[in-house]
Amino acid sequence: MLTEIFKVNKDNPDINMITRAARIISKGGLVAFPTETVYGLGADAKDPLAAQKIYSAKGRPSDNPLIVHISTFKQVGEITKGDLSRAKKLSDRFWPGPLTIILKKNDAIPKETTGGLDTVAIRMPDEKAALLLIAESKTVIAAPSANISGRPSPTCANHVIEDFEGVIDGIIDDGHTRIGIESTIIDLTSKVPTILRSGYYDMLSLQEVLGEDVIDVSGKVVKDAPRAPGMKYRHYAPKGQLILVKGERKDIPKAILSKINNYQKTAIITCKENEKDYLGHKVYVLGSEKRGEEIMNNLYSTLRKLDEDRIELCYCEDFENVEYGKAITERLEKACGGNFLRVSDD
Numbered sequence: 001m002l003t004e005i006f007k008v009n010k011d012n013p014d015i016n017m018i019t020r021a022a023r024i025i026s027k028g029g030l031v032a033f034p035t036e037t038v039y040g041l042g043a044d045a046k047d048p049l050a051a052q053k054i055y056s057a058k059g060r061p062s063d064n065p066l067i068v069h070i071s072t073f074k075q076v077g078e079i080t081k082g083d084l085s086r087a088k089k090l091s092d093r094f095w096p097g098p099l100t101i102i103l104k105k106n107d108a109i110p111k112e113t114t115g116g117l118d119t120v121a122i123r124m125p126d127e128k129a130a131l132l133l134i135a136e137s138k139t140v141i142a143a144p145s146a147n148i149s150g151r152p153s154p155t156c157a158n159h160v161i162e163d164f165e166g167v168i169d170g171i172i173d174d175g176h177t178r179i180g181i182e183s184t185i186i187d188l189t190s191k192v193p194t195i196l197r198s199g200y201y202d203m204l205s206l207q208e209v210l211g212e213d214v215i216d217v218s219g220k221v222v223k224d225a226p227r228a229p230g231m232k233y234r235h236y237a238p239k240g241q242l243i244l245v246k247g248e249r250k251d252i253p254k255a256i257l258s259k260i261n262n263y264q265k266t267a268i269i270t271c272k273e274n275e276k277d278y279l280g281h282k283v284y285v286l287g288s289e290k291r292g293e294e295i296m297n298n299l300y301s302t303l304r305k306l307d308e309d310r311i312e313l314c315y316c317e318d319f320e321n322v323e324y325g326k327a328i329t330e331r332l333e334k335a336c337g338g339n340f341l342r343v344s345d346d
């Protein structure tokens, strides 16, 4: 299959390109498209066969539901049932934007799209190309992150090409994504609104807008029945071994240096401030620890770079205390598959 690349400008996407991509979606095909978080692998969310194509292209387990992308709030009413008052409050403040809301679905969305669940995850992305694509395709678009299942999510079209060239019908390319990690997911079908995956928006900001308590179960390993089925799978993982080093920042470089061996191609993921501690070693700098946004934005491309550079063993410093540290740490904990090194100064 030839994968068509539709290159567009982020601020002013060419509508002719978008229309061509939308035609593919209407015919039941697969088009990857940019959002402000990561690139998504899109198909018509109302078409069960199209949704199945997403699962087979990604190699994604069929019990792992997809997020449905919309371009107007009216579409929420068209695909859900039940009270929308909480969803409206969140939408007024956070949409378009990196927040996904789970509601009870109606029959407009087939179970193939929701991994067999009777709920549906919905989000309105803050990206012109994505909003135009949804509007032009005259449907709602199911889209997981556009990576082969288990790999780091894509933050530019080249990452999507790496995983899916020749496998999907098209890719809309508008450059690098602004945020770089996936949306916050909040479940509104439970009595108390519950955060299932952390992201750009944290518990306090959601609580403030809803005017009620919110529970956060993200990052908790609930192996048997996690509320967001996708959270039980290893994810974001590079091919080599990744070890997440936790502890006081000042103690971390010494601990890492004492572990490095000469038998494996080894690297260290660090911040600008600590780079100097690893002179002579292969280092990937995510950004300044004073700028969590930068660290978050460089995370996935760095994890992919490890594979490109054939790194066999990588120690990654802990970023829990930077801004967006919770969302960053949740991803790193999954990427290292439980491989931690805990450092103490005694």
Ligand code: TXA
Pocket (backbone or CB within 6 Å): 035, 037, 038, 039, 040, 041, 064, 065, 066, 067, 098, 100, 102, 114, 117, 119, 120, 121, 123, 125, 143, 144, 145, 146, 181, 182, 183, 185, 196, 227, 228, 229, 230, 231
């Ligand atoms: O930022 C994002 O959210 C990106 C962009 C493309 O929009 N999308 C994304 O999709 O990250 P994906 O499929 O990689 O992650 C979706 C997560 C999975 O963990 C899945 O299990 C969960 O959302 N999810 C989807 N529908 C759900 C539902 N009805 N109930 C519980 N969890 C759900």
Ligand code: MG
Pocket (backbone or CB within 6 Å): 144, 145, 153
């Ligand atoms: Mg994903």
